[in-house]
Amino acid sequence: MFRILEKLLISVLITLSLSGLSYSAEVDNKSALIIIDMQLPFVTRSGNAEEPKNVKKVEEILAKQIEAIKLARQSNMPIIFMEYKDFGETNPKLKQATAGYSKVVSFVKNTDGMFADYNQTKAIIKSYLSSNKIKNLIITGANGGACVQESIRGALDNNYNVTAISKAIADFNYPEFIYPYAKIYSFTPHCRDCKFKEVESTETVALDLAIKQLDNISENGQVIDNSKRDNKSFKPEINRAGSVQGESNSASK
Numbered sequence: 001m002f003r004i005l006e007k008l009l010i011s012v013l014i015t016l017s018l019s020g021l022s023y024s025a026e027v028d029n030k031s032a033l034i035i036i037d038m039q040l041p042f043v044t045r046s047g048n049a050e051e052p053k054n055v056k057k058v059e060e061i062l063a064k065q066i067e068a069i070k071l072a073r074q075s076n077m078p079i080i081f082m083e084y085k086d087f088g089e090t091n092p093k094l095k096q097a098t099a100g101y102s103k104v105v106s107f108v109k110n111t112d113g114m115f116a117d118y119n120q121t122k123a124i125i126k127s128y129l130s131s132n133k134i135k136n137l138i139i140t141g142a143n144g145g146a147c148v149q150e151s152i153r154g155a156l157d158n159n160y161n162v163t164a165i166s167k168a169i170a171d172f173n174y175p176e177f178i179y180p181y182a183k184i185y186s187f188t189p190h191c192r193d194c195k196f197k198e199v200e201s202t203e204t205v206a207l208d209l210a211i212k213q214l215d216n217i218s219e220n221g222q223v224i225d226n227s228k229r230d231n232k233s234f235k236p237e238i239n240r241a242g243s244v245q246g247e248s249n250s251a252s253k
Contacts, residue, residue, distance in 0.1 A: 031209075032134045033072040035065060036082045036114070036141025036148050038091045043142075048175050057170060057179040062093055064168040065140050067202040069097040075209055078132060080125075081106040082114050082141070082151070112147045115154025126158070136161040138205060140168035144181035152185070152196070159194045163208075167201045 043049050043058060072079050079098055081090045085108050089095070098104045107125050111118045114125055128134075137160050141148050148169055155162050166182035178184075185198055199205060 030133055031075070031136040031138060032078040032080055032129070032132070033068055034080050034082060034114075034137050034139045034141070034151070035068075035090065035094060036139065036151055037084050037087070037143070038062075038065065038081075038094055038141055039083060039087045039089065040091065041087045042084075043172050046172060046175070048177070049172075051176070054177045057177045061142075061168060061170045061179055062091060064165070064202060065094055066097045068138065068140055068165060068168055068205070069094065071202055071206050071209070072138075073098075073101050076103070077138075078103040078105065078134065080104075080128075082147075083108050084147070085110045113150030113154040114147075115158050116150060129160070134160075136163070138163045138165065140165050142170050143173050144169045144171040144178060144184065145173065146171075148181070149185070156191045156194050156196060159191055161195045162197070163205060164196070164198045165200075165202060165205060166198055 048054055049058070069079060071077075079101065081094070081104070083090055083106060090106070105128065107114070107121050107128075109116075109119045109121055113119065115122055119125075137155050139148060139152055139155070139162055148164075152162050152164060164185065167180040169181035170177055170179040171181060180200070182200065183198070185196075199208075
């Protein structure tokens with residue numbers, strides 16, 4: 001299914017080119033893929049990483065995140081690795097999937113949320129997003145009930161649109177890892193100019209990107225900036241108790 005939608009996205013871009021329509025990479029680049037804290041210690045520290053069910057879940061989430069990386073590359077989309085301080089580097093399989101791609105950056109954070117005031121790299125992250133005109137964050141990673149949750153909350157509070165891919169999010173803080181991290185987040189209106197959407201997999205994101213490109217074409221063949229349209233606002237409210245410790249350096253994740 002992913003390959004079908006992958007081909008659909010590519011065919012849309014080819015159609016734009018062959019039709020002589022104006023295609024702007026700037027419109028595409030308003031989105032970025034975020035991969036949060038996929039570092040080995042968070043998988044292994046509970047002592048349950050070798051359980052057969054958990055081994056399979058880790059394999060599955062990595063496969064889905066690699067799909068997301070492939071989609072980001074095909075869409076000319078920046079890829080951002082978030083890494084918790086003192087917990088090592090992102091899983092090498094994910095880093096390898098970005099090899100040779102120029103739009104890859106890594107930021108180290110010292111607390112759960114990437115946009116938390118306590119995070120020493122918050123200003124640098126926001127500056128990067130602003131300078132690259134990024135408005136839409138496609139969020140993946142771990143742990144779903146801590147760093148991912150807090151990063152989504154912070155993104156919405158800072159008026160970014162968020163798409164969370166449930167099959168690319170997990171929580172390793174439990175004896176049996178929670179994966180996929182689906183239908184756990186619940187959000188109510190708050191932020192002035194942002195949207196939240198939870199999707200099951202990368203296939204949905206690929207389809208959304210393809211449809212967006214078609215929708216962005218006006219009758220005279222110009223690209224329409226949909227970010228100027230009115231957006232519905234949302235604020236996160238979590239309907240399940242997570243493992244978040246708040247603004248601390250405890251790496252509760």
